[in-house]
Amino acid sequence: MPIIDEERIAALLADPRFTDEGRQRDTIAKARSRERLTLEDVAALLHTRSRDIREEIHLAARDEKKRIYGNRLVFFAPLYLTNRCVNNCLYCSFRRENDELVRATLTQDEIRREVEFLLEQGHKRLLLVAGEHPKEAPLEYIGQSIATVYDARWNGANIRRANINAAPMTVDEFRALKSFGIGTYQCFQETYHRETYAHVHPSGRKRDYDWRVTAMDRAIEAGIDDVGIGVLFGLYDYRFEVMAMMQHILHLEEHFDGVGPHTISIPRLEPALNAPLDSTNSPWTVADEDFQTVVAILRLAVPYTGMILSTRENADTRRGLFDFGISQISAGSRTDPGGYMASDHATSEQFQLGDHRPMDEVVRDVVSLGYMPSFCTACYRSGRTGDRFMDLAKSGNIGKICAPNALATFEEYLNDFAGDDTREAAKALMQAELDAMPEKTREKTEEMIRKVDGGEKDIYL
Ligand code: SF4
Numbered sequence: 001m002p003i004i005d006e007e008r009i010a011a012l013l014a015d016p017r018f019t020d021e022g023r024q025r026d027t028i029a030k031a032r033s034r035e036r037l038t039l040e041d042v043a044a045l046l047h048t049r050s051r052d053i054r055e056e057i058h059l060a061a062r063d064e065k066k067r068i069y070g071n072r073l074v075f076f077a078p079l080y081l082t083n084r085c086v087n088n089c090l091y092c093s094f095r096r097e098n099d100e101l102v103r104a105t106l107t108q109d110e111i112r113r114e115v116e117f118l119l120e121q122g123h124k125r126l127l128l129v130a131g132e133h134p135k136e137a138p139l140e141y142i143g144q145s146i147a148t149v150y151d152a153r154w155n156g157a158n159i160r161r162a163n164i165n166a167a168p169m170t171v172d173e174f175r176a177l178k179s180f181g182i183g184t185y186q187c188f189q190e191t192y193h194r195e196t197y198a199h200v201h202p203s204g205r206k207r208d209y210d211w212r213v214t215a216m217d218r219a220i221e222a223g224i225d226d227v228g229i230g231v232l233f234g235l236y237d238y239r240f241e242v243m244a245m246m247q248h249i250l251h252l253e254e255h256f257d258g259v260g261p262h263t264i265s266i267p268r269l270e271p272a273l274n275a276p277l278d279s280t281n282s283p284w285t286v287a288d289e290d291f292q293t294v295v296a297i298l299r300l301a302v303p304y305t306g307m308i309l310s311t312r313e314n315a316d317t318r319r320g321l322f323d324f325g326i327s328q329i330s331a332g333s334r335t336d337p338g339g340y341m342a343s344d345h346a347t348s349e350q351f352q353l354g355d356h357r358p359m360d361e362v363v364r365d366v367v368s369l370g371y372m373p374s375f376c377t378a379c380y381r382s383g384r385t386g387d388r389f390m391d392l393a394k395s396g397n398i399g400k401i402c403a404p405n406a407l408a409t410f411e412e413y414l415n416d417f418a419g420d421d422t423r424e425a426a427k428a429l430m431q432a433e434l435d436a437m438p439e440k441t442r443e444k445t446e447e448m449i450r451k452v453d454g455g456e457k458d459i460y461l
């Protein structure tokens with residue numbers, strides 16, 4: 001069986017039974033009763049055109065998000081290592097044929113300086129990103145870079161989790177990658193639709209659809225049990241992409257003892273320097289309203305998989321999506337190598353950012369909306385990955401760990417990195433969180449906060 005069965009997806013998306021509003025409402029009720037949704041169920045939700053039913057999907061997703069993740073949002077920042085790339089993706093400014101891009105590959109010294117900048121902002125969790133270039137960014141370079149990231153210090157602070165987004169590898173290469181101490185390995189299929197995939201990847205190593213769609217199988221076989229998948233929404237019909245992503249998830253769960261991806265990323269196509277394809281000319285650009293429904297449907301379909309939102313989206317769009325199922329956000333991001341230390345980004349970044357606000361402003365905004373910023377990196381460092389993580393998540397017990405960790409790590413941020421306004425704004429939220437906790441959890445969390453206030457760092461369960 002192929003991982004992605006396009007004929008089956010087409011048949012389900014054309015099946016008139018799923019246009020029935022009763023069937024759609026039954027599916028929402030099924031999700032609310034915590035029964036796992038099937039591919040047919042997801043098709044039913046994707047069929048909906050009714051504003052009322054969409055609203056019901058959004059409300060159900062909001063409730064599920066609250067039940068599993070509470071109001072926490074985990075923060076991270078991307079760190080671009082190189083914008084040199086052998087591929088030619090039509091939607092990306094890093095593509096090989098873009099002569100207007102100013103190219104750079106960071107030295108280890110430059111990486112250290114970038115990390116020091118991010119540490120000074122309060123970041124603890126990074127996503128390393130590299131264009132695909134066997135000569136400029138070989139595996140050894142990635143290994144050195146990860147070591148540099150973990151070694152960097154600013155005022156005693158250090159990066160506690162380095163995830164990586166990199167091109168597919170062989171099993172042996174993935175074993176080496178794991179040995180560097182990475183958190184999650186990310187690789188996005190971009191589009192699961194073969195014909196579109198061939199069109200938007202006209203040349204380069206990335207042209208091989210099958211090599212990419214099987215990357216996670218090899219990564220997991222190599223022992224990397226936290227993997228992250230993603231789609232670049234806007235390359236093809238979002239309904240197809242959501243169905244195909246579900247098939248990918250079901251494939252991984254079937255082959256790896258019920259453990260699917262740790263995270264899903266949902267970037268949307270944006271304009272990029274000298275990129276022939278962008279949100280202004282793609283026939284498949286996803287409207288804001290549809291995008292909200294996509295996030296909500298994914299939340300209901302895979303409630304225990306983290307969902308990541310980047311600064312591609314502007315501040316308003318981001319605010320509108322937190323409720324429907326986002327669990328991780330980037331903040332204060334740059335998408336060009338050396339971008340945190342540079343003042344000009346237009347000729348070296350991967351795509352246009354929508355949210356340019358500095359980190360502390362985003363944190364303050366998130367707090368004002370009632371969300372709890374978290375800088376937690378506990379699970380990976382406590383060995384809670386793969387099936388151990390999923391068991392905790394599915395039993396509903398992960399929240400008992402996430403909540404105290406969120407408060408302790410946020411307190412550390414507030415003490416060491418936040419501006420006065422952010423500190424002031426956070427007081428009431430912190431207290432409300434503590435008040436809402438069961439007594440034992442509250443006592444434990446208060447003890448953790450006291451330790452942080454006493455000068456201890458990196459307190460977590
Ligand atoms: Fe290279 Fe990735 Fe950009 Fe494609 S999307 S050109 S692989 S950096």
Ligand code: SF4
Pocket residue numbers: 074374376377378379380398401402405
């Ligand atoms: Fe993530 Fe684990 Fe921390 Fe919860 S406790 S926020 S799942 S790292």
